[in-house]
Amino acid sequence: MNAVIETRGLTKTYGDVRALDGLDLSIPRGGVYGVLGPNGAGKSTLFRILLGLIRPTAGSAAMMGGPLNDISHMRRTGSMIETPRFPxxxxxxxxxxxxxxxxxxxxxxxxxxxxxxxxxxxAADRKVRGFSVGMMQRLGVAAALMSRPELVILDEPTSGMDPPGIQEMRALIRSLATEDGVTVVLASHQLLEVQRVCDRVAILNKGKLVREGTVSELTSVGERLRLAVSSADQVLAVLGAKGVRDGEAVLAEVKRAEGPALIRALVEANVDIHEARWVGTDLESIFFTETGAVQAPEADHGV
Amino acid sequence: MVFDALGAEAFRLSKNRLTVFWSVFFIPLLFALGGVLYHLINKSQGDKLAAGAGLPTTPTVTPVNLAEAITFTANLAAQANIGGLILVFMLIAGATVYAGDYRWETWRLISARNDRASLILGKVGVMKILAFSTLLVLLVAAFVFYGTQAVVFQRPVSFHMSGAEALDALLVWLLSYVRIVQYGLIGLLIAVMTRSMMAALFVPLALGFAQSILGIPPFMALMKLHPDGWAAQLLLPGMAYDTLKTLLIPGITQVPITSAALWPAVVSLTAWVLLPLLGALAWFRQQDLSKE
Incomplete structure (x- = not known):
């Protein structure tokens, strides 16, 4: 794999706290890569090490094929860490x-x-002292991009932005990857946002990598066919242990190849099917499962 | 890389007009305006006295030697009033340049794409340019002072300075410049260590004040320090500065000094320039810049 970022056993400790705990990560060139994790998972520590703001306690990391302290490699990278501030x-x-x-x-x-x-x-000729957090964020992104880097590292790029701003930023990030060929690595707490914009994600917890893969790979695990039908009981009778009631609908735990046959069987059994669609496990569910974080009753979907 | 940092710092400082005004222009402007006013009041008082005594107000024929402006500026750091004020305003500018990126949390924007030594050296370069500019503007102000004297008192103007005098002035000027840079570098070390603008301003000031107190003969006697000795010269860079000036131009200061103090003074001035700079570079190199 042609990696733009590669870490081996990367460890950073602050006293007794292990912010990164032997992290092995390989981020491929191209596309948008999301780094997820709850607070304290090590996302910001990882970015800060990659950008030379802090030094690792142990392990190694390479960026753009070179060591971290090689400025010629670093100059091919743009970055924005947290909400930027300016004079x-x-x-x-x-x-x-x-x-x-x-x-x-x-x-x-x-x-x-x-x-x-x-x-x-x-706002180009306005002093930044009057800028909102969202405007600072936009300026920080422009600063990260204007040298036309091959790799851009963005920590919470939509933090403090209003919904239109988030949408614009999402489009900008996607266009950087698809039109400009830039590899974008971002960290965000907004899981829905990450699911929409990223090609691959890594989930960190307590300084360790717990899951990694493309968004479709991760979310297709546990994929089920959701059927909105006239009689859920009838469908459950057909499915047996493979069916789970989901309100008025039924979730069928079948493989994609088995879907058409199931629908035919239900039609033959005179079940009216109002809707049939494949639903995967969303990134949010995976995140909470993998990190053990407690999900709020009404989770914030980030937009 | 250093030139990138230098160019960026110079650009940023040029947009910080308040800092540039106070550090480069304020004291020279005050000096020039004060000088004009001083000459006008002097002339008016003189005319009144002459009129009261029934004497004619004849112009003085002794020419005003404009070259004295150069000597005046060269001796800047020895002048407690203007030199001291210049130093205070330079330290304010130094605190802004050296500690500004901690205050505005901007290190993380710039440190990822340039090496740390270049970033610090860029700032030092800008402060050197600022100090140089201040001395040049003060030179202009000194010319205004002496020129006004000629105009107000209708005195002829001359400009004479021998080669030896010019060389002495240049060397003393360089010494004064080094003295300003030296205080600035102490400010740099403090800025990097404390990440604080206030500390970067007040610690060098306090140090300068303490050194001037310790340089007073009774204190030196109390500490059993001899002005010619290594200990006094190394401990008190202000004394080293005065020593070198006295050795260059005998009689320019009241410091009782012998040529034995030359090397201690040279080493002292060099050490007080290099050690804060090297200390700041070493500290900054390993510093965690994610917390500003």
């Missing part, structure tokens, strides 16, 4: 100019383009 006396345009100079792309960075792409053209 308050600078305007949005000046912030990007300053960071372009700092990142060695002062002559080539197309600042108006990136301001437009994150929706900040009208």
């Amino acid at each position: 308050p006396y600078l305007t949005a345009r000046q912030v990007l100019r300053w960071l372009a100079l700092e990142h060695g792309v002062g002559a080539t960075a197309d600042i108006p383009h990136w301001l437009a792409r994150v929706g900040l053209t009208e």
Whole structure:
């Protein structure tokens, strides 16, 4: 696998606390990769080590095929860690100019383009001291992208954004991966958002990797056929142990190949089928199962 | 990489107009305006006295030597009033440049794409440019001061400075510049260690004050320090500065010094420049920048 990020036994301890505990992770080039985990799972610690903000206690990591302290490799990476802050006396345009100079792309960075792409053209010449959290977030994303990196690391990129902003950010992240060929690695608490935007995800818990794979791989495990029917009892009688009542509907634990035969059998048994669709385990359920986190009665779906 | 950091810092500082004004322009402007006012009041008082005594107000024929402006600026750090104020405002600017990224939590934006030594050296470079600019603007203000004297008192202007005098002025000017940079670097070390703007400002000030107190002869006698000795020179960079100046231009300060103090003074000034810088680089290299 052509990995852009590879960690081997990566460990970071703070006193007695193991923020990362021998993490082995390989993030492939291309697409959008989500890193999930409850608070304290080690997501931010992982990103901070990758970006050289802190040093690991043990283990190794490579980015873009080179060691972490190799600036020539790091310069092919853009990043935004948590809600960014900027010197308050600078305007949005000046912030990007300053960071372009700092990142060695002062002559080539197309600042108006990136301001437009994150929706900040009208606020370009306003001082950032008056910016909302969402606007700071957009500016941070523009700063991460303007050097046209091959890899972008975003920690909670939609934090503090309103729903239209989240939608725009989701579209931007997808377009970076599909149109610009950038590998995007993001961490988010918004699981529905991650499910919508990511190709692959890793779930961390207590500093360890507990699940990894493509979103479809993870969510297809435990896939069931949901049938909205006139008589659930009749269907349950046909299915036996393979059927579970789900309100007025029935969840049939059958393989995709068995679906058409089941529907034919139900039709022949004079059952009216109002709807039949495949439902997978959503990322949220997997997340709570894998991390042992307690799910609130009315879970926040993040949009 | 250093040039990227230097360019970025210079750009950012250029947009921080308040800091640039207070550190580079405020004191020279105050000095120039104060000078103009001083000469005007002096002239007016002189005219009144002359009129009261029934004497004619004839212009003085002694020319104003504009080259004195250069000597005045060169001696900047020795002047407790203007030199001290310049130093305070330079330390304020230094605290902003050196500790600003901790205060604004911006290290994590910049440190991932440049090496840490370059980031610090970029800041040091900008502070050196700022100190140099301040001395240049003060030189202009000094010319204004001396020029105004010529205009107000209708005195002729001259400009004479021998090669030896020019060299002395240049060396003293360099010493003054090093003294400002030296305080700034102490501020840098404190900024990196404490992540605090206030500490970066007040610790070097307190250190400077303590050193000036310790340099007073009774205190030196109390501590059994001799001005020529290694201990006094290494402990008190201000004394090392005065020593070198006195050795360059005998009589320029009141410090009783012999040539035996030359090397201790050179080593002291060098050490007080290099050690804070190297200390800051070493500390910053291993610093956790995720907590700002």
